[in-house]
Amino acid sequence: MREHGASGWVGFRTLLYKEIWRFWKVSFQTVGAPVLNALLFLLIFSHVLDRHVTVYGDIAYTTFLVPGLVMMSLLQNAFANSSSSLIQSKITGNIIFVLLPPISHREFYAAYVVASVVRGLFVGLGVWLVSLPFIDLPMVRPLWVLVFAVLGGAILGSMGVIAGIWAEKFDQLSAFQNFLIMPLTMLSGVFYSIHSLPPLWQDVSHVNPFFFMIDGFRYGFFGQSDVSPWLSLGVVSVCFMLLAAVTLAMLVRGYKLRG
């Protein structure tokens, strides 16, 4: 029975739309600023290293760098979207407007994660577009690019939901971001191929799921990668499923949301 023409999908669609609308209303901050940051990275690193380093044989360093920057920006902003939305709603108290309606745990999770993926894709697309005037970047396997972009965004979106629910103040969220997300991203091969690392650090990189996200994503551009793209896809898929399961379990229990 549905009252007053209520439709089951509308709740999910509205929450998704609201989450996208929320970041779009402040798009200078949520899209423009990260694109500018990535552009600055690109200008500085390309100026310093482009003539000195090549990767995978003959790929110029700047060309190698751009997919990493695109993915890094995508991941960080996917995390920022869900985590900042949830913690702001919790601290200001307006989370109640999402908790009172008949929105299921799955719809709640899916809306926040899909909105995170959308913001990540916007930022990633922005970084890719602004890099085009500087380099000639191939994209030999576009489907791999898309798959890793969506899965990476979904993983970080899920981590953002977990952090946003767990954190009770901005300080805790900042710790999550600075002491977990940032190191895992920066040490994942964004700026280098792990083959340039000593064996110990190569081994360490292999337990960093962010490495597989970026390596698989880069494979879509160059058709070459540090490890098999299928291995990366497997690791990233398992990571996503684990995080989705953890996040859904938190939502079902009402952890820190429904007292």
Place this chain on the structure above:
Amino acid sequence: MSAPAAIRIRSVSKHYGALRALHELSLDVMPGEFFGLLGPNGAGKTTLISVMAGLARPTSGSIEIMGHDVGSDYRRARRQLGVVPQELVFDPFFTVRELLRIQSGYFGLARNDAWIDEILGHLDLLPKADANMRALSGGMKRRVLVAQALVHRPPVIVLDEPTAGVDVELRHGLWQFIRKLNRDGHTIVLTTHYLEEAQALCGRIAMLKNGRIVALDSTKALLRRFATHSLRLRLSNPDVGVALGGVAEDEGGWLVFGFDAMADVETLLRRLREAGAGVEEMTLGEPELEQVFMELMQHA
């Protein structure tokens, strides 16, 4: 067969560690009632509302809204319920109309503009429909909270201290609107610290103390059982009045006499006359819910 309760609460307990916020609470609120939930701070009113609304989970017991369990059938239960929260919370990213459209969507209503306009009109919010929430006064924000609770036309509306910190004019406007909703068939549950409001509006009242119901009855019955009429007199010879049980007010030379039945007034006036105390001025006071409240909170 009698109609199912709009709200059916059975043996609900809610514990936070050692704190028993609610303890074995049971009550029914019938469809169309204007029901008051009263009690001092920390009595458990907001906790009970949170459990009803699914914002908190009971440690034990069950709650149904219009026959739907708030746990196992939460989607239907939540569609039946509109909650006006106590805190003045809002989303600073959106305008009033955007917020109401979003809230409609959360409840599964994609096209609801006609009803949104009607609510905005009733709450005098139409001129502010396109204003950002941050630009509104506290009273306006309070009205938007009411509008958000009504956007999906819930048959049961819970108002958690909706007039706290609200000026007199807005308070009267809000109550007119809530009364109209009640006349239209909505079940209203109200918590408030303004007891004269509860007395004027609520047909039935539950009083909570330390998470338990200490009184549950119609407002009239509670007043009959626990409150007294009062007679204020200014006498030509106040000492006689004091000797007959009158309590002197601090200023103005008034004496106050309490009594249970109107017939006692006649007896008192006769005894004053016989003692030679003439009545210079007289006012008659109705029983007040505040007396009931004080009596129950001190002795229950």
